[in-house]
Amino acid sequence: MLWVGDDRTEEAVRPFFTKEMGARRCHTLRVVCMDMWAPYAKLVREHATNAQILFDRFHIVKHLHEAVEEVRRSEMRRLSVKERVVFKRSRWLLLKNPWNLTGDQKERLSTMVRWNTPIVRAYYLKESFQLFWDYRQPGRAKSHLKKWMRSAMGSRLEPFKRFVRMLRTIWMESCHGPACVYPTARWRQ
Secondary structure (H helix, E strand, O other), X not given: OOOOOOOOOXXXXXXXXXXXXXXXXXXXOOEEEEXXXXXXXXXXXXXXXXXXXXXXXXXXXXXXXXXXXXXXXXXXXXXXXXXXXXXXXXXXXXXXXXXXXXXXXXXXXXXXXXXXOHHHHHHHHHXXXXXXXXOOOHHHHHHHXXXXXXXXXXXXXXHHHHHHHHHHHHHHXXXXXXXXOOHHXXXXX
16 A cells, blocks of 8 residues: 545545656556545546556445345335245345355255345345456456346346446446556456
8 A cells, every 4th residue: 555545535635646656656557456436546547547447346345235235125125024034134144255154044045045036136146246256367257247247237136237337337437548458457356
């Protein structure tokens, strides 16, 4: 980490590029890691024209989990009382990594996935997206991500469609100049 600011404004971050780094050193930056706050990306594009933007995994997964949770809440309101029993207290069960589930949680999840509900589709979309992080070959990662985006857009789950639109937007906003590659290379970390 090179720098942490006091405030989350463009005015607070700009001095890092203009005073701390300066134009010559900014030109040498190859990768800048950040959360998905648009003003950060704007400043990198403005001052570090050769740098690729790497959006950290934590923030991407956070948005993915928010999509799952939005689907779950919406469906819980729609389901009958009898149907809700299966999905009651399922929030953390759906968001947890499968290898962190206890035996009882694995059994509950197994019961849940027998139902063909939007909640289950959201869970499967979350899990299949997570496979992206394991690819070591950019071409295969790109192929997986493109296939996943098509599935999410066809899922009839609006929170996942918004997530895909967000991914596409940050990809297009962060992709600039000769250093631009498919987002897999930037989203790996």
